[in-house]
Amino acid sequence: MTALQERLEASERPPALPRTWTGERIAGNLVLAFWLVAGVLMVWYLVEAWAPEKVERYGPKYISGLLTTLSLVGLSLVIGAALSIPVAIGRMSKNKLISRIAFAYVYVFRGTPLIAQLFLIYYGLGSFRPQLEAVGLWGFFREAWNCAVFSFALNTAAYQAEILRGAVESVPKGQWEGAAALGLNRVQTLYKIILPQALIVALRPYGNEIILMIKGSAIVALATVYDLMGETRRAYSRTYDFQTYIWAAIFYLVIVETLRNVWSVVEARLTRHLQR
């Protein structure tokens, strides 16, 4: 299309209709106004309820809770990632027995609530105290923190194994065949051909899994670990001040939103060769 044609068409276009107040527009403005009022009320409430002595007392606890949450999630994600590799390999194995065992593992950990898994490990393993003492593991499972990391790692390993499997299987079979034709062995093919393509597919689900873990980690507060949620509950039980929960909500929202945005920047950067 030439510039002339473009200008011609622009000049012939009828003027845009004036924006009228349709029912949809009124309703939309009302809903948005509701959020605006809710936001202003929340800020006003927080300003009103601001108490320096409480901030001085509970502020550092919130920060330490936040660090606990982040280190708990980070540690479990890393351990879970390591555990997920054999599980994913097992899931893809041609050996029926191995693939069934891996499937059962994934099914059990994805089919039951994380909180039930945590309770089963933290409270349940207490039933086996003599046996655990005999093998010298009781010291490990006595600590709520260790149990939390243990159960979270097992849980996220199941989810990450499925992400990994889905990503590897999303790479077309021709890639394997092409690599084989070039004389690469299986390990080389996996590292040089398959994984670079698969991990790009896995980027988004991995990001979601991190966010799910951060949100899911709040339940450790019910097993006596003082993470962000645990500190919040403790502060609430001492002050009966509802703003403790509002502050926790703000903390969590900020972490999750930051992570989501950082992740999408990273994703855009890593997939820049795929964008047109």
Add this chain to the structure above:
Amino acid sequence: MDNYLTLLSFGDQGWGDEIAIGVVTTISLALATLPVGLLIGFLVALAKQSREWSFRTAADIYTTIFRGLPELLTLFLVYFGLQIGIQQLFQTLGVEAGVEINAFLAGVIALAFVFSAYASEVFLSAFRAISNGQYEGGYALGLHRNQVMRLVILPQLIRIALPGLSNLWMILLKDTALVSAIGLTDILRQTGIAARNTKEAFLFFGLAALLYLVLALLSSVVIGRVEAAGKRGETVR
């Protein structure tokens, strides 16, 4: 072994009946949340694809909040927030009354918020999978906007959204376990009480995990039936 059977039996000696109550609570909570969550999720999805900027922004704020907050925190915010809010309202009105929010209701509201935030995304992508021609064809036949939605779009939308929604149902089923934290007598609460009283924590929490697994298995059977029913109109190619 006999000891375990006694513990799990129904009646005075065992915990079977208490845990059965827990199973009923969990199922009814999930079933009560589902329609509410679906309705809100559908409305939010409609708002998200509205032509109005204000509608879209409001809907985005909704999903950002309820997908970003931990489910447990949402539950506490609703449970304590409603209680305090209503108490404040009563105080300003000058009514002297102790307010106790029903934990079941708080659970339904909180879980519906979370469910609908995710469901709106599922509905939205299903909406995008339906071509514009379907709307245009409907209008060309002289159907009203609501009729097009009800008769042309919805039947296709449900079929496309079904896999995503069944995923969300499984998540909802697992999220119901959190209501034990506000004292609702669901599976986890009841097995927890049994575990504390009998000192057989592994047995009872293992049973809880097993019950959730059975519920998930049962749901996948039902969902499979529903999906098959949805596909019966499709031609075999």
